[in-house]
Amino acid sequence: MHEAFCMEVEMSFTFFNIQNRGQAGQKGIVRLNSLISLKCLGALLLLIAWPSTGFRQTGPKDRLLERIENASTSRLPGTLHRLAQPQYDQGEVGSLFTVGRVTMIFKPTAAQQADLDKLLREQQDPSSPNYHKWLTPEEFADRFGLSSTDMDKVTSWLQAQGLTVDETARSRRWITFTGSAGQIETAFYTQIHNYFINGESYYANATEPSVPEALGDVVLGFRSLNNFRLKPRLKSRRVQFTSSVTGYHYLAPDDFAAIYDIKALYDSGVDGTGQKLAVMGQSDIQLSDIRAFRSASGLSPNDPQIILVAGSRDPGIVTGDVDEADLDLEWAGAIARNATIIYVNSANGAPDSLQYAIDQNLAPIVSISYGDCESNFTQSDINAGRARSTGQCTGNYSRRSCRRRGCSRL
Structure with a gap:
């Protein structure tokens, strides 16, 4: 099943936004709303698990x-997070502080972007000979990435x-590296500071980084x-249980299948057998939650495979994030039952998990339910999104009121 969204890119994402969480194992359904649903990491999803098309x-x-x-250096504007403000600044981190899995994102030439835009349109045009003809990662790299020499x-x-270079993208559109704060400050002419906001500690670059002038256009x-x-x-x-007295009504997987006409697919043998679906996260999970949900729902055991992004530290159990992950995994498995x-888990966050899942070709279907307000993204994040298929994160940037939805705070 393919759905067209995320700008002009056809994605095979499946989003399960019916979320549930109760108390003491009791579960009711709450719809998840987000201002920005991070739906893709560019056109790399076009590359997953599809055959080579023989493109020149x-x-x-x-x-x-x-x-x-x-x-001689070139400054990269728009790379400061809006919350890295002086009133929250606690001073520089130590020079030996480790900044892990930083991704340097490359931009295409104007000719490459025009060629890619054209291809994306053709891949969605039934009258085009390139309709649904997907590229392998290597074909994408040879057409839209940096050269191997570069x-x-x-x-x-x-x-x-x-x-330390952790990972080079198969698309040749980014490189991920790790270093000490001192090394990063020296290499990119910036400073990494500590920030304390709403009772939580963070680190961030306090000034816009620069790169050697030779890299300025890359x-x-x-x-x-x-x-x-x-x-x-x-x-x-x-959670209140379904009751004719209270009027509350909560849905189990079989209810969902009946309401959304999924049962007909099950009856015809379409139940996820032979398919892979990757869920993005940024916390360890508790398998006991997944098992309890499947048992209570009458589903057969089916533990998720857990992958920690290479080079990432283990984030451990993160409050809030573990519930998000549990719900995504429970309902992904509840619909695609077999x-x-x-x-995919990363201490650097769900976008890092997403980048890794796509580049490693882990599954043809990818789900990520995290979101944020546009004002919480740096300008370089937004530019990457507007580039659509640069191999980095893009999304549906909502214009709803950030203050009304609580995005004016972290």
Whole structure:
């Protein structure tokens, strides 16, 4: 099943926004609303698990024709988080403080973006010979990414700054690295500070970073120079059981299947068998919750496969996030009853999990229910979204009132 959303990109995301959480194992259904549903990491979802189409591959031209020198730099505007404000500033972190899995995002040339826009339209046009002809990650890289030579040059430069390269994208649209605050401050001419907001501690870049001038037209921005993570959007309520006296009515998986005509699919043998579905998260989970839900719902045991993003530390159980993850996993498995459910987890947040799941081709169906207000995104985040298919996060940026929905605070 394919649904067209996330700008012009056809995605195979499945979102289960019917969320439930009660007390002491009692569960009722609450609809999850979010201002921004992060729906994709660009057109890389076009690449997952689909066969090669035989697109002509000549490879992108080298763009880094000059030596990467640190003496002359180019500032990257729009890379400050709005909450990294002076009134919350607690001073610099120590120089040995580890900043993990920072992603350097590359931008396409104008010609590449025009070519990609054209391809995306054609892939959604039934009259086009390219209709539903998907690219492999390597085909995407050879057409829309940096050249292999340029990727090697950037990788070598990062390593020369003392940074550890964790991952290079198969799309050649980003590189993820880890380093100490001192190394990052020296390499990118910025400062990493501590911030204390609403009783919680964070870190973030206090100034806009710069890159060597040779990289100025290649680097779009960074993600994870701060640890302001997306917040779960679920709401908890006291649960009252379905009752003709109270008038409350709560839904179990079989009710959902009947109401939304899914039972007909089950009867025809379509129940997720042989399919994979990946759920994004940023907390460890409690398998006992998943097992209890399936048992109470009359579903057969089907524990999710758990994958920690390579290079990420284990986030442990995170209050709020664990409920979000449980609900997503429970209802994904409740609808696609016999599918293989994969839970991708990262201490750097759900977008990092999403980036990893797509680049590693973990599943053709990806679910992420986290959201945030547009004002909580840096300008480079928004630019990445507008680039649509740059291999980074894009979404449906709502214009609803942030203050009304509580987004004016963290």
